[in-house]
Amino acid sequence: MEFGLHAVHRYGFRFSQADVIDFARVTGDNNPLHLDADFAAQTPFKRPIIHGMLGASIFTKVLGTEFPGYGSVYLGQTLEFLRPMFVDTDYEATFTVQSVDPVKHTAQILGELKDVQTGKVTTRGIATLMHREKI
Numbered sequence: 001m002e003f004g005l006h007a008v009h010r011y012g013f014r015f016s017q018a019d020v021i022d023f024a025r026v027t028g029d030n031n032p033l034h035l036d037a038d039f040a041a042q043t044p045f046k047r048p049i050i051h052g053m054l055g056a057s058i059f060t061k062v063l064g065t066e067f068p069g070y071g072s073v074y075l076g077q078t079l080e081f082l083r084p085m086f087v088d089t090d091y092e093a094t095f096t097v098q099s100v101d102p103v104k105h106t107a108q109i110l111g112e113l114k115d116v117q118t119g120k121v122t123t124r125g126i127a128t129l130m131h132r133e134k135i
Contacts, residue, residue: 003107003134005100009067011093012116013058015050020087023054049084055123058093059111063127067095068107068134075106076128083115083122090116098126105135 024030029051032039040048056079064072085091091113098108106128113123129135 003068003097003131005097007067007097009062009095011058011062011066011095012090013093014090015054015085015087017048017087020048020050020054023051023057027051027053029053045084047086049086052079052081052085052123055081055085055091055113056125058091058113059125059127062093062095063109063111063129067109068129068131071131071133073130074127075130077125079123079125081123083120085113085115085122091122092116100135102135104130105132106130107135 096110100107109127
């Protein structure tokens with residue numbers, strides 16, 4: 001995988017209800033908006049949504065294991081939650097290198113999560129990473 005200024009990496013994914021339940025168990029975030037269909041039906045979303053941070057966990061998965069990959073050190077992350085995400089829905093994460101500082105071995109990478117069917121961005125953020133070998 002080539003990593004440098006303007007390089008782009010894509011990753012497809014989806015979450016199941018079991019993933020949402022596991023995330024709730026691990027984090028303690030048992031908000032009924034994520035876990036209770038009857039409660040969620042009374043909200044503007046009409047059905048349970050996944051935790052925003054569960055969706056954003058794709059950032060650390062991809063940046064830590066694929067792009068730039070193993071050895072990456074997270075220095076910072078901004079996030080915007082623009083639209084809800086739902087279980088059993090196909091999403092694509094797109095990561096684009098915005099800037100590189102070869103002296104400090106750091107890069108800023110724009111990440112966007114997009115609903116494959118609608119094409120709408122659900123989550124966006126900038127990650128700042130250090131990687132001694134690849135940056």
